[in-house]
Amino acid sequence: MQFLSSDSEASLALGRKLAALLEPGMVVALHGELGAGKTLFCRGIAQGLGYTGAVTSPTFTVAQEYPLQKGRYLYHLDLYRIQDEEAALAFGIDEFLFADYALCLIEWPERITALLQNQQALLTINLYHHSEEERRIELPDQLGERLIGLGLPANIEIVKD
Incomplete structure (x- = not known):
């Protein structure tokens, strides 16, 4: 199921809303070219999980760890490099992938396709440029339906096939 976000604030809001449907132990693979809004979407998810600090791209550090409530964590990985x-595996990705107390968001997951094949709680999200400001965000149909059930944020449209 695809959604059209009119601007960055709408994408943030959609990420915040989606956070309610994500659970510790899940791995979210975020696909999209440079500038598609992967980090922005991660920021929205982090905010939706209650994280109030800055969420930036971990391109140079590879991984960021954000503490949440009740001993839970959000792991944000950027595998571009x-x-x-x-x-x-050399940098210890398995510690992030199999942490049942954390939600793991991965930018550039195509770098580790083989490692993700055995991941039982894998969710794939695709982000695309639609125009300079607009982004098309593709979620699995069942998750998209659940998201609609929560009520879509302003400036988010459902893309009809």
């Missing part, structure tokens, strides 16, 4: 699964 990781070459392959071997390099990801």
Whole structure:
């Protein structure tokens, strides 16, 4: 199911709303080209989970850890600079992927496709440029339906096929 976000604030709001449907132990693979809004969407999810600090792209650090309530965490990984699964394992990605107390958001997940194949709680989100400001956000149909049930934020439209 696809949604059209009119601007960055709408994308943030959609991420905040989506956070209510995400649980610790899940891995969210965020696909999209540079500038598609992956980090912005992660920021919205973090805000929706109650995190009030800054959420920035971990391109140079690879991973950011954000503490949440009740001993839970949000892991935000940016694998843009990781070459392959071997390099990801060398920096300890398995600690992030299999943490049942944390939600793991991954930008550039195509770098570790083989490692994600065995992930039972994997959710794939695709983000696309629609225009300079607009973004098209694609979620699995069942999740999209649940999101609609929560009520869509302003400036978010459902894209009809």
